Amino acid sequence: xxxxxxxxxxxxxxxxxxxxxxxxxxxxxxxxxxxxxxxxxxxxxxxxxxxxxxxxxxxxxxxxxxxxxxxxxxxxxxxxxxxxxxxxxxxxxxxxxxxxxxxxxxxxxxxxxxxxxxxxxxxxxxxxxxxxxxxxxxxxxxxxxxxxxxxxxxxxxxxxxxxxxxxxxxxxxxxxxxxxxxxxxxxxxxxxxxxxxxxxxxxxxxxxxxxxxxxxxxxxxxxxxxxxxxxxxxxxxxxxxxxxxxxxxxxxxxxxxxxxxxxxxxxxxxxxxxxxxxxxxxxxxxxxxxxxxxxxxxxxxxxxxxxxxxxxxxxxxxxxxxxxxxxxxxxxxxxxxxxxxxxxxxxxxxxxxx
Amino acid sequence: xxxxxxxxxxxxxxxxxxxxxxxxxxxxxxxxxxxxxxxxxxxxxxxxxxxxxxxxxxxxxxxxxxxxxxxxxxxxxxxxxxxxxxxxxxxxxxxxxxxxxxxxxxxxxxxxxxxxxxxxxxxxxxxxxxxxxxxxxxxxxxxxxxxxxxxxxxxxxxxxxxxxx
Numbered sequence: 259x260x261x262x263x264x265x266x267x268x269x270x271x272x273x274x275x276x277x278x279x280x281x282x283x284x285x286x287x288x289x290x291x292x293x294x295x296x297x298x299x300x301x302x303x304x305x306x307x308x309x310x311x312x313x314x315x316x317x318x319x320x321x322x323x324x325x326x327x328x329x330x331x332x333x334x335x336x337x338x339x340x341x342x343x344x345x346x347x348x349x350x351x352x353x354x355x356x357x358x359x360x361x362x363x364x365x366x367x368x369x370x371x372x373x374x375x376x377x378x379x380x381x382x383x384x385x386x387x388x389x390x391x392x393x394x395x396x397x398x399x400x401x402x403x404x405x406x407x408x409x410x411x412x413x414x415x416x417x418x419x420x421x422x423x424x425x426x427x428x429x430x431x432x433x434x435x436x437x438x439x440x441x442x443x444x445x446x447x448x449x450x451x452x453x454x455x456x457x458x459x460x461x462x463x464x465x466x467x468x469x470x471x472x473x474x475x476x477x478x479x480x481x482x483x484x485x486x487x488x489x490x491x492x493x494x495x496x497x498x499x500x501x502x503x504x505x506x507x508x509x510x511x512x513x514x515x516x517x518x519x520x521x522x523x524x525x526x527x528x529x530x531x532x533x534x535x536x537x538x539x540x541x542x543x544x545x546x547x548x549x550x551x552x553x554x555x556x557x558x559x560x561x562x563x564x565x566x567x568x569x570x571x572x573x574x575x576x577x578x579x580x581x582x583x584x585x586x587x588x589x590x591x592x593x594x595x596x597x598x599x600x601x602x603x604x605x606x607x608x609x610x611x612x
Numbered sequence: 613x614x615x616x617x618x619x620x621x622x623x624x625x626x627x628x629x630x631x632x633x634x635x636x637x638x639x640x641x642x643x644x645x646x647x648x649x650x651x652x653x654x655x656x657x658x659x660x661x662x663x664x665x666x667x668x669x670x671x672x673x674x675x676x677x678x679x680x681x682x683x684x685x686x687x688x689x690x691x692x693x694x695x696x697x698x699x700x701x702x703x704x705x706x707x708x709x710x711x712x713x714x715x716x717x718x719x720x721x722x723x724x725x726x727x728x729x730x731x732x733x734x735x736x737x738x739x740x741x742x743x744x745x746x747x748x749x750x751x752x753x754x755x756x757x758x759x760x761x762x763x764x765x766x767x768x769x770x771x772x773x774x775x776x777x
Contacts, residue, residue, distance in 0.1 A: 294700055295742040297684040301698035313771075377696070399726070406728045410738050412700035417714070418723025420700040424661070424710065425717055427703070429725040459719075486720010 261330070261339050265574070265582045269346055269368035269385065272569040276388015280556045280565065281504050283436040283476065285391045286347075287398040287493075290421045290430035291380040291405070294412040298422035299375050304358050307375050311359040314374045317408040318363040323401055325365035327372060332361045338587065341578035347385060349373055370401060377422050378430070380405070389504075391433060391497050395489065398431075418485065428485030433493050435500050436465070440475040440553040441510035442503075448477075451503060459483055460496065465545075474545035474572060479503075515557055526554030534605045538591075539598040544575045563608055571604060615640035661695035661713075681705045683742070741770055 271284035296302060296310055315329045332340060332353065340354040349362050353376045360375035373381040382405070384397040412420040419430035426432075442448045452462050465476035479500070481492045514522050529550035533539075552568045554560040573579060575597050581588050584596055615622045620640035628635045639647065679688040686698030688706060697703065703710060715721050744767050751760040 292700060294738045295745060297699040298697060300694070300696050301684050301686060402726075403729075406730055410730065411728050413728055414700075414703065415727070416722060417703055418725060419728075420697075420703050422696045424695075424697070424714055427714065428718065428720070428723045431725070483718045483720065485714055485718035485723060488725040 261335075261342060262582060264342065264346065265579055268566075268570050268573065269348075271347070271369070271385040271387045272566065272573060273387040274565045274569055276386060276390045278504055279388040281438055281507050282389040282500070283438055283569070284385050284387055285389060285394045286383055286385045286432075286434045286436070287391070287394045288381060288383040288432040288434075289398055289402055289419075290378040290426045290432075291382070291402070291409075291419060292412040292421060293379050294410050296379065299377060299379060300422055302375075308359040310379055311361060311374055314380065314409065315361065315363070317405065318372055318374075321404045321408060323404045325367060325370070327363040327365055327370065329363040329374075330361055331359075333357075333359055338578055338581060342582055345573060345576040345578050350376060350381075352376060353381075370397065372401075372405075378426070380409075389435070389500065391435065391493050395433070395493055399489075425482070426484050428483075429487070429489050429492065431484060431489050431492060432480050433496055434478050434480035435496060436476060436478050437500070437503060437507070438475055438549070438552060439477055439503070439507050440549050441514055442507050443475045444514065445510045447506065447510060451506065455479060455499070458495070458499065460499065473542055475549045511553070511557060522553075522557070523559055526550050526557075526559045530554065530560060530605070533601050534609075535602065536598045538594040539575075539601060540594055541575065541577060541597070544597060544601065545572065548572055548575075567604075567608055571601065574604075575601065613638050615643050617643045658695050661717075662692065676709060679705065737770065741767060744770070 271286075274280075274283075276282070276285075292298060293310060293313070296306055299307065299310075302310065311331075315331075318327050319329055321327075330343075332343075332349070337354075340349070343349045343362065344351050344354045346368060348364055348368060348371045350373065353360060353362070353373050356376075358375065360373075362371055362373050364371035369386060370382070370384050372383075382398060382401055384394045384401070386394045386397075414420065418428040419426075421427050421430050439448060439451075442451060455462055459482050461480050461482050463478045463480070465474060465478065479496065481496060483492065487495075529547040533544070533547050533551065548568060548571055551560065551563075552565065555563050555565050555568060574583065577593055580593055580597055580600060583600070588596060613622045614620070616638050618640060620642065622638035623641050624639045624644035626637045626639075628637065676688045680686070681698055681702050682705075683701040684699035686702060688709070691697060691702065691706060697706070711721060744763055748760055748763040748767065751757075751763055
């Protein structure tokens with residue numbers, strides 16, 4: 259697979275095509291599975307990891323599943339290429355930065371990816387655009403069945419799928435929903451939402467899972483419990499709570515446009531103006547400004563900009579994407595200059611189409 | 613070290629700095645919870661796991677510290693330090709200290725989700741494969757390459773037999 263060509267397209271999950279896509283960016287199902295006759299990755303020798311990789315690679319490429327998965331060996335890739343896959347959510351940061359034989363199988367649409375030799379031997383994930391948890395689960399379930407025809411999983415009746423970390427044992431499933439919640443952040447109600455979610459045992463994280471501060475006002479909600487509840491129960495619990503958060507966000511957006519219309523319009527236009535004119539731009543500032551622009555588009559304060567294009571800018575302005583798009587390595591100051599140039603060009607292009 | 617408000621052993625240690633003066637505090641899990649000290653701490657999964665594991669083992673530590681998985685060689689104390697199992701068999705070997713931990717994390721102790729149709733059917737064969745792979749590793753270590761080649765063929769054969777489709 260030619261990784262350079264990835265930057266010319268976008269993963270399906272950015273399409274803003276599913277239900278409630280103005281607020282729900284994407285839904286993700288991740289299943290952790292292990293081979294029953296090998297030690298877990300953390301305890302496997304390099305030789306064993308190579309055996310595991312060989313075993314899984316052959317079977318992943320052969321399984322009777324559409325779309326076809328193509329395997330990418332991560333060990334020989336440059337740090338930049340691995341970072342590119344992290345930014346696209348095809349692999350985890352942990353897998354990118356770990357060592358030894360490891361890889362990822364994915365299909366061109368980037369809906370499905372299967373990591374090999376992450377914390378567990380197999381970590382398969384399905385990411386779909388919009389509020390589509392059930393569809394994502396159906397895909398993951400189907401892929402899991404197909405792989406299990408060929409691969410003997412570590413499983414016991416009492417504890418379910420056995421995983422390296424006891425926090426994943428049972429279903430091995432993490433179901434998550436990525437939400438864009440700029441109005442709840444602006445109106446300072448986001449903490450309230452956090453506390454309510456924690457009370458019902460759901461975890462909240464920022465985009466790319468870094469620390470507590472969510473850049474770009476993106477929040478990921480996921481289950482913590484994996485043992486003692488079925489996959490559908492876990493998914494239903496999340497699916498039932500998300501509409502409440504969507505409603506809070508919509509109410510907050512309405513309140514903002516009703517009571518603080520001038521301020522919101524000012525914020526959105528300033529963000530747009532800075533993005534279109536600045537000469538240097540950090541990744542962090544880009545995320546914050548794009549968040550305001552995204553809110554502006556959804557509130558109808560900026561005309562005729564496709565929300566998909568805005569979604570895409572969040573990813574294409576990440577460090578590895580920027581360097582890939584420009585075709586060379588950049589230090590962080592160069593990146594800030596090139597990021598600003600890239601944003602100016604893209605946004606002016608969009609503007610001139612109108 | 614004992615908890616400063618009761619007789620249990622302290623598992624929560626805090627350093628407070630007030631007006632430039634350092635002050636150390638030590639509490640057991642229960643007292644720390646009563647004082648709501650734990651809520652202010654950032655959620656650190658590994659630390660929580662370790663503290664929960666430590667708490668559940670308590671007095672049995674001596675006996676448990678000698679527990680080693682015959683399959684992957686991980687010692688109970690290593691599992692405790694890392695919060696990660698070494699192989700699927702550890703869930704049996706360390707079952708006793710693991711069950712209360714799982715109950716704490718998940719508030720559940722039994723899997724009620726998906727059951728893979730093939731895994732149980734192939735359990736016996738898998739145990740055999742595990743054994744063969746262990747023998748293969750031993751053969752390679754003592755440089756008995758003829759044995760290794762024979763074992764490798766055997767493994768290949770069994771792996772292929774394992775594949776229905």
